Amino acid sequence: MEDTQILLNSLEKLHTTDMGLIRIKKNLFLNESLTIKEVIDYCINIITNNRTLIYKEGKNFYCILNNIKITINSYNYGIITAHIVNKRSKIK
Numbered sequence: 001m002e003d004t005q006i007l008l009n010s011l012e013k014l015h016t017t018d019m020g021l022i023r024i025k026k027n028l029f030l031n032e033s034l035t036i037k038e039v040i041d042y043c044i045n046i047i048t049n050n051r052t053l054i055y056k057e058g059k060n061f062y063c064i065l066n067n068i069k070i071t072i073n074s075y076n077y078g079i080i081t082a083h084i085v086n087k088r089s090k091i092k
């Protein structure tokens with residue numbers, strides 16, 4: 001099965017840690033009052049966008065839409081981090 005489809009078929013498994021939540025909110029400039037569920041839903045909206053580039057490299061999935069890059073562990077589906085990438089820099 002293609003890596004993209006594997007991730008899309010496993011969205012219900014997505015989770016993050018308390019530290020991951022802090023990193024994602026800080027890096028994406030999200031409201032501090034958002035819950036883990038709201039942040040995961042935010043990430044799912046990016047992941048499921050039909051313009052999102054999804055690929056697997058090593059043990060991680062990477063999801064890139066516009067200037068946001070989300071890193072997900074491919075073994076346990078933990079969202080490790082998400083951050084803004086410079087459009088001029090190499091994304092992979």
